Amino acid sequence: MSITRPLGFRAAATTAGIKPSGKSDLALIVCDDPRPLVAGAGGAGGGSGGGGGASIQARRSSAAVFTRNAVVGAPVEIGREWRGAALRGGPALRAVLVNSGCSNAATGEPGTQDARATMQAVAAALRCSADEVLPSSTGIIGHRLPVDRMVAKIPGLVAALARDKDADEAAARAIMTTDLVPKSAHRELEIAGHVVHLGAIAKGSGMIAPRLDGAGTHATLLGFITTDAPIAGLALQHALEDACRESFERVSVDGHPSCSDSVVAMASGASPVKMMHEGDPEFIVFRAALLSLCQELATKVVRDGEGATRLFRVEVKGAVDNASATAMARCVVDSPLVKCAIHGKDPNWGRIVTAAGNAGVRFDPAEAGLTIGGVEVYRSGVPTGVARNDPKLLAAMIADPVDCVLTVGFGRGRGWMIGCDLSKDYVNINADYTT
């Protein structure tokens, strides 16, 4: 189980005919723990819990981060509005309706109206307000959603909501585009004697290099995270931003941030632990679990990158600051020449050094060095003389991930990124994606 493992969540998925392939393309995730809150009850797994008279509504919170692309889809615009309102005391999310096959981006005001029509339909079926529903879309850009077909499916989706492994798997599949495998993760941790759950599903394969606001991501990455921990809204927002910065923002498949990248977190508050706020010791434990969950998902996304056969990790050390180091690491993982060298298991390390040199950050090559899989190939600006066919170097290039550590000076700045190789399949997949 993943997204419905935490108490208070149900999910369902169906086929609304958005994808030409006829595969499932519409998922609904609902946060509406139907059980009454009982003060003092609680415990691991199945038990419902009470918050000392606090209503379940008051214990619910949500957070989201969205693409920084200047062009965004209608769902991202609506999501930003929702988030702004939520941070000013507006309602948390009751539901997220996610479709694949059409991103509802570059569709202008008509696209916004389409998204709102689907929100209304979900709100009517769940008997909640439309501003408690978030739409999320991924797929082809510049096409309208088939709203009528989607709306027609919503009563059935709501009727099918369930809290089990099948529901989670169906939702994870329905949000896929060029993904080859569904992606999910979960974490279980103990806080104040109670077991707290985190669950998540994600999709992403191409147009992946998330740069999220608040945080900073590239690609159509969609991530949906659920937890039964009760967390104050602003604290959840900050925790999500920080976690994304060190996970989804650290991966790139093709360096092309999408107009739809979104990561949404929903906390049901159904666990009986007391509400967590920033600075609480319990919250530090929760944040570590959230980060680890996001890193697992981010790695799964780049692992399933379009055409990817192997991963590589680039760490840059010794820069003046972390931002410079990360910018250099990003230039390396996004260089098509480096990606082809990784694909060909070719220790053409000059491409790595020069790719870092294109980040717009000055560094002195005389202070630079590079190791690949621990094999030092470049030191103080000079090749170490390791032979191209050195068995250790060849082994380092065959590894998965290939591990590159670039030193650019004596500063404290560090940064890292994970990328994937560039194969002919990437071209196959993308030369006729819409056709």
Next chain:
Amino acid sequence: MSITRPLGFRAAATTAGIKPSGKSDLALIVCDDPRPLVAGAGGAGGGSGGGGGASIQARRSSAAVFTRNAVVGAPVEIGREWRGAALRGGPALRAVLVNSGCSNAATGEPGTQDARATMQAVAAALRCSADEVLPSSTGIIGHRLPVDRMVAKIPGLVAALARDKDADEAAARAIMTTDLVPKSAHRELEIAGHVVHLGAIAKGSGMIAPRLDGAGTHATLLGFITTDAPIAGLALQHALEDACRESFERVSVDGHPSCSDSVVAMASGASPVKMMHEGDPEFIVFRAALLSLCQELATKVVRDGEGATRLFRVEVKGAVDNASATAMARCVVDSPLVKCAIHGKDPNWGRIVTAAGNAGVRFDPAEAGLTIGGVEVYRSGVPTGVARNDPKLLAAMIADPVDCVLTVGFGRGRGWMIGCDLSKDYVNINADYTT
């Protein structure tokens, strides 16, 4: 004829065993008009001319622009030193020694010594000073030059110097790396009753997205331009920077600026026209010819881009300034998703709009529009509804180059870039370049 078409230049090429393929890999271009200057003589084509007592040395000038990559090859370091000295009144170039097969980059101080040894050998053979010789290298990074083999070839190269079509063609071939075809261009223009010539050769196929200093370029682009016009040194430097900004800097094969990008211009002063300075009316005519020459070569470079089958041109209009517009156009031509769509003749125009959205420049999609080959697909932030299989749209996608015009607002900023498609051959070529 190309580089030796202008009076005062000779060229030769040979095989020094730098390329494992055994193809020619060493070229020498010399500016040393051996004929005496005769006052008052001149005219089209073959005539030598006089500068009213000015020595040929005083009429000679040179200029150069180099990569902005933080990591540069030894030849670029030496070239920057030469340029600094030249701009302070130091000597113009007598010769450029260009090798392919090894970039002599990421080789530290030993690489610099290697380059200087080749400069000394050329200077000895030409009886000039080593600081009048510029080395230029392209090829694998992080490997040492086979200096002894190169030096051994120099007397023969000097003996073979010639001013004819064969010499030009041989030089253009010797500087090739993954290029499929040699690239050259020439211009002839009349200034004050005299015919003035410009000639050029260039190489570049991968690691191409020149960002030149003074100007701004990515890739291993090497360009060598000759002219018999007499031009003041600083004026030639400025003219070269301006021409590169609107030519080589406007093309990208893979968005990876090389550590070796260099464009060098040498003016022999052998034409009898009077010395040209900035602001002279004749110089405006010369600059236009230089720009046109560079644009022809830049287009030839991207046309021969690794794996490229077709070109596309992206123009961005309506931005707040030209730099913003150019940054957006660059994001579009460098997006692997856009490049694959061009390859697949797939009108997946949302990728173009969102690629522009990743330039870090804010724009309002409601003011945005896109035409492909004159077919409007997106207007005021909304799809125009042109069918994907519309015959005009299909024709626009089959065109070469595919012509995309993106409007992002009502500002005066404009910019353009030319890119090429991404094919499986790019992966083939780059997955085992060194092997």
